[in-house]
Amino acid sequence: MMSGRALGHTGGTLDKLDTIPGYTTALSPTRFRDGVGSVGFAMTGQSERVVPADRKMYALRDVIATVESIPLITASILSKKFAEGSDALVMDVKCGKGAFMKTPEDARALAESLVRTGESLDRRVVAVLTDMSEPLGRMVGNFLEVEESIACLRGEGPADVMEVTLRLTAWMIVAAGIEKDVAVADERCLAAIADGSAMAKFRDNVEFQGGRLAELDAMDGSARAKYSRDVKAAEAGFVTEIDAFAVGMAGVALGVGRDTAADPVEAMAGIEMIKKTGESVAAGDTLMKLWAEDEARLEAGALRLEGSVCIGSKVPPMRGSLILEEIAPE
Numbered sequence: 001m002m003s004g005r006a007l008g009h010t011g012g013t014l015d016k017l018d019t020i021p022g023y024t025t026a027l028s029p030t031r032f033r034d035g036v037g038s039v040g041f042a043m044t045g046q047s048e049r050v051v052p053a054d055r056k057m058y059a060l061r062d063v064i065a066t067v068e069s070i071p072l073i074t075a076s077i078l079s080k081k082f083a084e085g086s087d088a089l090v091m092d093v094k095c096g097k098g099a100f101m102k103t104p105e106d107a108r109a110l111a112e113s114l115v116r117t118g119e120s121l122d123r124r125v126v127a128v129l130t131d132m133s134e135p136l137g138r139m140v141g142n143f144l145e146v147e148e149s150i151a152c153l154r155g156e157g158p159a160d161v162m163e164v165t166l167r168l169t170a171w172m173i174v175a176a177g178i179e180k181d182v183a184v185a186d187e188r189c190l191a192a193i194a195d196g197s198a199m200a201k202f203r204d205n206v207e208f209q210g211g212r213l214a215e216l217d218a219m220d221g222s223a224r225a226k227y228s229r230d231v232k233a234a235e236a237g238f239v240t241e242i243d244a245f246a247v248g249m250a251g252v253a254l255g256v257g258r259d260t261a262a263d264p265v266e267a268m269a270g271i272e273m274i275k276k277t278g279e280s281v282a283a284g285d286t287l288m289k290l291w292a293e294d295e296a297r298l299e300a301g302a303l304r305l306e307g308s309v310c311i312g313s314k315v316p317p318m319r320g321s322l323i324l325e326e327i328a329p330e
Contacts, residue, residue: 001013001041001042001043001044001084002044002045002046002051002080002081002083002084003017003025003043003044003045003080004045004046004058004076004080012257012265013043014043014045015142015265016142016143016145016146017043017146017209018142018267019142019143019146019267019268020206020211020212020216021211021212021215021216021219022210022212022215023206023209023210023211024209024210025043025044025045025209026044026045027042027043027044027209028049029049032044032084035205035208035209038208039201039204039205039208040201040204040205041201041205042205042208042209043205043209046058046080051079051080051083053079054076054079054080057072057075057076058076061076067100068100068101070106070109070110070113071113073100073110073113074110074113074114074117077091077114078114078117078118078121078125082121082123086123087123087124088123088124088125088126088172088175088176089114089118089123089124089125089126089175090125090126090127090128090168090171090172090175091111091114091125091126091127091128092128092130092164092168093107093110093111093114093127093128093129093130094107094129094130094131094132095107095129095130095131095132095324096131096132096133096134096244097132097133097134097243097244097245097246098132098133098134098135098136098244098245098247098248099132099244104129104324104325107129107324108129108325108327110127111127111129111325111327112127112327114127115127115327115328115329118329119329124175124328124329125329126171126174126175126326126327126328126329127326127327127328128164128167128171128323128325128326128327129323129324129325129326129327130164130322130323130324131319131322131324132244133244134241134242134243134244134276134277135242135244135247135248135273136158136160136161136164136322137157137158137160137161138158138272138273138274138276139270139271139272139273140247140248140250140251140256140270140271140272140273141251141254141256141268141269141270141271141291142256142265142266142267142268142269142270143219143223143267143268143270144268144270144271144272145270147219147220147221147223148161150199150202150220152165152193153193153198153199153202154193154199155193155194160322163321163322163323164322164323166186166189166190167182167186167323169185169189170182170183170185170186170188170189171185171326171328173185173188173189223268224268224291225254225255225266225268225269225270225291225292225293226291226292226293226294227291227292227293227294227295227297227298228289228290228291228292228298229289229290229298229302230286230288230289230290231286231287231288231289231290231302231305231309232284232285232286232287233275233281233282233283233284233285233286233287233309233311234283235283235311236280236281236282236283237280237281237311237312237313238278238279238280238281238311238312238313238314238315238316239275239276239277239278239279239281239287239309239310239311239316240277240310240311240312240316241277241309241310241316242273242276242277242308242309242310243307243308243309246304246305246307246308247271247273247305247308249304250271250290250301250302250304250305250308251269251270251271251301253297253300253301253303253304254266254269254270254271254290254291254292254297254298254300254301255269255292255293255297256269256270256271266292266293266297268291268293269291269292269293269297270290270291271288271289271290271291271301272288272289273287273288274286274287274288274289275287275288275309277316277319278315278316278318278319281311288309290302290305
C-alpha cells in the first residue's frame with residue numbers, strides 16, 4: 001500500500017507507522033516489491049522516485065484550497081495505487097462531519113469517480129461509503145491509532161472499527177477473486193484474527209520494514225506524550241453526539257495532524273474517547289483524555305473541544321451500520 005501524510009483534520013497512515021521504533025516507509029521500488037513477495041504486503045509513500053508529481057500536487061492542493069476537489073482527489077489516490085501495479089482496489093470513502101466529503105451525495109460522487117476512473121484503466125475498483133459523523137474507534141493520534149489497530153488484530157478492537165475494517169478486507173478478498181461472496185470473505189477475516197495469523201502477518205511486516213518488535217510491545221498501553229488533561233462532563237445524562245470535525249481539529253492543535261504539509265507531527269500526542277455516543281455519564285465523569293508534548297498545545301486542544309460532546313437526558317437512538325453504500329463495477 002502506498003499512503004500519505006496527515007493534512008488538515010485527517011490523519012496520515014505514514015505518520016502513524018513512523019511511531020513504530022525503527023519502522024521505515026521510505027522503501028525503494030525494489031525493496032517494496034520484495035516486501036510484497038516475501039511478507040505479502042508492504043507499506044510505503046511517494047518519494048523522488050515513486051509518483052514524484054503527486055507529492056508536488058499534494059503540496060499545491062494545500063496552498064490553493066483544492067484539497068476537496070473530487071478530480072484531484074481521484075487523481076492523487078489512483079496515481080499512487082496504480083503506480084504500485086495494483087489490479088484491484090477497495091476504497092473507504094468516508095462522509096460526515098469528520099470527512100472531507102460532508103454529505104452522502106458528495107461521498108457518492110467521489111466513490112463513483114474512483115470506480116469509473118478505475119474501469120477506464122481496466123482496473124477493478126470497489127468503493128465502500130462509511131459514516132464518519134463521529135470519530136471512529138476511541139483513539140485519535142499517531143501511536144494511539146497503531147495501538148488500537150493492534151487491539152483489532154487481537155480481536156479486541158472497538159466494534160465500529162472492527163465493522164468497517166472487516167467489510168473493507170472482505171471486499172479485498174472478493175476483488176482479488178479469492179471468494180465470490182462478501183459474507184463468506186468476512187468469515188475468512190474473522191478466522192484470521194481468531195487463529196492469530198492476521199497478527200503474525202502484521203508482525204512479519206514490522207520486522208521486514210525495520211521495526212523493533214520488543215520496543216513496540218513495551219510501548220503498548222503506556223507510550224503517551226508528556227502532558228495530559230481530562231475533559232469532564234458538566235452534567236449527567238447520555239452522550240448524544242460527538243463532533244468528529246472538532247475532535248480532528250483538536251488533534252491538529254495537540255500535534256497529531258498538520259495545518260500545512262510542512263508542519264511536523266507529534267508521535268505520542270492524541271485523544272482517548274472514554275465515553276462515546278449512547279453511553280451514560282455522571283457530572284464530573286471524564287469524557288476524553290488529552291495528551292500533548294507541551295502545555296500550550298494541550299490548552300489549544302482543549303479549547304477546540306469545547307462544545308464537541310452533546311449530553312442529553314434521553315438515550316439516543318441506536319446507530320445503524322456504518323456501511324452506508326457499496327459501489328462496485330458491473
